[in-house]
Amino acid sequence: MQPDHRFLDDLTDTSTRVEPARVVADADAEQWDADCDVLVVGVGLAGVCAALRTAEDKSLQVIAIDRGEGGGASKLSGGVVYMGGGTRAQKEAGIEDTPENMANYLACETGNIVRADTVRRFARASTGFQDWLEKYGARFGGPATEEKTSYPNDASLYFSGNELTPPGREHATAVQRGHRAKPSKGGEPTELSGAYLLPPLIESMERQPNVRFFRQTRATRMVVDGEGAVVGIEVLKVPSKFAAWRHAKAMALSGNLIVGALGLAPRMFGMITAIEQGARPMRIRVRKGVVLSAGGFTYNRVMMAKTAPDYLASHPLGTIADDGSGIKLGMTVGGRTDLLDRISAWKFLYPPASFCKACSVRPDGERLIGEEYYGARTGEAVFSWAGGKGWLIMDQPIWDSVVKEIAEMKKMFFQKVQFKAIQNDYTVSATTLEELAAKIGVPAETMAATIAAYNGHIERGEPDPLGKSEYYRKVIGTGPLYATDIGAHLKMSPIPALTMGGLVVDEDTGEVLSTEGGKVKGLYAAGRTAVGICSHYYVSGLSLGDCVWSGCRAAETIKGNGGAEALV
Numbered sequence: 001m002q003p004d005h006r007f008l009d010d011l012t013d014t015s016t017r018v019e020p021a022r023v024v025a026d027a028d029a030e031q032w033d034a035d036c037d038v039l040v041v042g043v044g045l046a047g048v049c050a051a052l053r054t055a056e057d058k059s060l061q062v063i064a065i066d067r068g069e070g071g072g073a074s075k076l077s078g079g080v081v082y083m084g085g086g087t088r089a090q091k092e093a094g095i096e097d098t099p100e101n102m103a104n105y106l107a108c109e110t111g112n113i114v115r116a117d118t119v120r121r122f123a124r125a126s127t128g129f130q131d132w133l134e135k136y137g138a139r140f141g142g143p144a145t146e147e148k149t150s151y152p153n154d155a156s157l158y159f160s161g162n163e164l165t166p167p168g169r170e171h172a173t174a175v176q177r178g179h180r181a182k183p184s185k186g187g188e189p190t191e192l193s194g195a196y197l198l199p200p201l202i203e204s205m206e207r208q209p210n211v212r213f214f215r216q217t218r219a220t221r222m223v224v225d226g227e228g229a230v231v232g233i234e235v236l237k238v239p240s241k242f243a244a245w246r247h248a249k250a251m252a253l254s255g256n257l258i259v260g261a262l263g264l265a266p267r268m269f270g271m272i273t274a275i276e277q278g279a280r281p282m283r284i285r286v287r288k289g290v291v292l293s294a295g296g297f298t299y300n301r302v303m304m305a306k307t308a309p310d311y312l313a314s315h316p317l318g319t320i321a322d323d324g325s326g327i328k329l330g331m332t333v334g335g336r337t338d339l340l341d342r343i344s345a346w347k348f349l350y351p352p353a354s355f356c357k358a359c360s361v362r363p364d365g366e367r368l369i370g371e372e373y374y375g376a377r378t379g380e381a382v383f384s385w386a387g388g389k390g391w392l393i394m395d396q397p398i399w400d401s402v403v404k405e406i407a408e409m410k411k412m413f414f415q416k417v418q419f420k421a422i423q424n425d426y427t428v429s430a431t432t433l434e435e436l437a438a439k440i441g442v443p444a445e446t447m448a449a450t451i452a453a454y455n456g457h458i459e460r461g462e463p464d465p466l467g468k469s470e471y472y473r474k475v476i477g478t479g480p481l482y483a484t485d486i487g488a489h490l491k492m493s494p495i496p497a498l499t500m501g502g503l504v505v506d507e508d509t510g511e512v513l514s515t516e517g518g519k520v521k522g523l524y525a526a527g528r529t530a531v532g533i534c535s536h537y538y539v540s541g542l543s544l545g546d547c548v549w550s551g552c553r554a555a556e557t558i559k560g561n562g563g564a565e566a567l568v
Contacts, residue, residue: 018325019234021222021332027231027285030223035285036063036212038558039233041219042294042326044072045544046527048201049551050291052136055208057559062210063284065217065235066321068251071198072295073318073498073528074544078151079193080160081133081140081548082541083126084177089157093144097175099123105163105172111536113339118507118564122533122549125567129548130179137200139182148356150348150375150540153410156180156189161539162374166467178541191412197544216244218276219294219325222333222523223283230290230333230522236279247275254320269320289522289558292512293551294326295319296499296528298343307340307501310383313488314345314497322499326529330503333520335512338531339501344538345379347486347495349392352405356472358392359454360486365437365446367454370466376538378486379495388488391440393451395477399429421492422484431479440483451476498528498543500535509563510554524557526550 024030040051043066051064066072084090085099102123103116110119130140145155152158160178162168181197183189189196206213216238223232238244254268297303298316300323305312316322331337349355349371360368360378368390369381382390394402406419430436433451437444455475457464464473488495503525504513510530512523526532527547534542549567557563 018328018332019221021224022234023224023226024231025226027223027225030232030285031283032232032285033282034063034212035287036061037286037288038062038291038555039284039286039289040064040291040293041233041329042066042072042292042321042527042529043070043202043205043213044293044295044527044547045074045198045201046529046547046551047072047291047293048198048205049548050293050526050555051205051211052201052208053552053555054558055205055211058210060210060288060559062208063212063214064205065214065219067216067218067294068319068321069215069248070202070213071194073322074547075194075198076318077192077194077544078540079181079195079197080178080541080544081129081181081197082160082177082539082545083129083179083548084175085123085127087127087130087140087179089130089140089142089179090175090177093142093157093176095144095157095175097177099127101172101175102126102177105168106533108167108171109161109537109539109542110533113531113536114533115507119533121564121568122545125549125564126545129545133201133548136204137184138197139184140179141182144176148353148372149351150346151412152178152180153412156182160541162377164469165370165372166469216247216279217282218279219329222290222329224333228334228521230286230520232283232285233290235282235284236276237282238275239278239280243275243278247272250275251319272320286522289524289554291524291526291551291554292326292330292503292529293526293547294329294529295322296502297324297327298322298497298499300324304499308343308499310388311343311345311497313388313495314343314379314383315494317496317498322528326525327502330512330520330523330525330529333523334514334516335520335523335525336504336515337502338504339535340499342500342535343383343497344376344500344534344543345383345495345497346375347378347382347390348375349378349486351409352402353472354398354401354405355392355484356468357398357401357474358394358484359451359476361391361393361442361447361450362386363389363442365443365450367450367466370464370468372468372472374539379497382486382488382495390486391442392484392486393436393447393476394482394484396480396482397477398474399482418493421490426485426490426493427482429480429482431481433479433481436481436483440485498538500528500538502528502530505530505550507564509557510550511557524554526554
């Protein structure tokens with residue numbers, strides 16, 4: 001067993017508190033504070049799915065631990081699960097889809113990150129995700145929308161990726177597969193739907209007679225036997241009710257957008273780590289397997305600086321527990337990692353959909369991206385190709401339609417805040433392109449040539465070089481002209497990000513692969529702790545869809561039911 005040494009200097013960092021693995025000669029002769037068949041580390045969507053699926057076998061005892069109250073980044077997300085191929089919600093909305101059609105589309109999003117047969121199995125399995133999740137209290141359904149949107153305020157089923165773009169249509173028939181979770185008690189959703197998806201699942205998990213859930217508990221060290229097989233884990237558990245209450249409040253505030261914008265997040269982090277210093281150590285014996293589902297490392301800026309420095313200006317999406325500790329726990333027992341430089345950073349140019357009619361430019365004045373694409377493509381362009389900067393160039397008619405759409409659309413609180421800042425603080429105007437270029441600090445001659453080329457393709461009836469649909473193509477006329485900032489430095493319109501890389505797993509079983517070849521016996525990884533379906537190009541809901549898939553896959557392997565094959 002040789003650990004991955006790339007982050008060895010982080011392994012004893014007090015902020016992550018992950019230590020090198022402890023090797024024991026005889027696990028049964030050791031002193032343990034608790035024991036179980038299966039231990040789940042991190043109770044976001046992947047973790048709760050792993051626990052629930054395992055607990056369906058009543059002969060297995062499960063312990064699930066979470067650094068917070070449970071939910072993780074999944075609870076703070078939009079609560080959209082990418083599933084299709086003919087889900088009940090699709091059928092009820094009159095949407096025709098097949099697993100083959102879904103797999104054909106996903107082929108252009110997943111690239112070669114996972115095998116083609118894995119994508120096909122995922123698509124087939126996803127037809128049953130809705131029914132399985134609803135068995136444990138989640139709720140999905142219609143109505144569906146045709147609207148171009150990054151988040152469906154008035155609908156629950158939408159085009160959540162690039163299905164409608166020319167490349168998407170070349171691969172498959174475009175259908176809605178973004179399933180937004182709905183309030184379990186009915187009524188209109190009033191907040192991001194992660195808050196509706198995770199709580200009922202966690203409540204169902206806690207009701208299972210063979211599951212114990214330890215909150216405010218952080219894994220700090222793997223325990224292995226002489227052959228490198230995982231046999232236990234060491235944790236720190238916040239003991240008192242008052243300390244746990246304070247810890248939960250600080251965790252909740254640490255991921256708040258306003259707290260982040262005001263620069264108060266570090267204070268919350270300090271409070272959390274101070275409380276954890278008084279946590280009680282525990283040792284848990286594990287007989288069959290540990291499932292690492294502790295999220296990614298978007299909150300570990302030291303690790304980000306080593307793997308994806310271009311994305312340090314992004315806003316971390318998740319909780320302080322997304323610090324890479326789950327990944328590094330796997331690394332301490334020889335787990336192999338990959339794609340740690342892959343980040344999904346979202347800069348949506350819609351809604352309003354009229355923004356898609358603008359022409360985007362980089363700091364050098366060249367065109368940035370096809371404006372219609374899913375926000376992760378724009379975020380990648382802003383960070384990887386444009387130094388964190390970019391603008392949308394519009395004429396008066398386009399700007400007027402933008403303002404009109406914003407005024408008429410139903411908005412959630414976070415959208416109200418962002419749209420107000422976009423209109424009042426992040427948009428400038430000028431009478432000519434030269435004046436506009438000067439205001440935003442872009443070379444005027446290059447930007448003028450970019451707009452001329454953009455207009456020329458439209459006027460000559462030529463396809464857009466960057467693949468924008470005809471519906472969103474409009475000549476940028478003469479002044480007055482507008483430039484809306486879409487850069488990474490905007491406090492009231494930040495670019496949130498998740499890390500996409502992690503531990504490499506066997507795509508059939510979910511077992512963590514070893515740096516020395518073979519597998520780490522007794523160790524599994526799921527969700528954003530692992531490389532998965534969404535690790536190439538992200539579309540909304542694909543991470544949560546992968547959480548369901550990978551969490552259940554690990555559980556089925558542990559139960560001896562064939563891993564991925566049991567899900568289709």
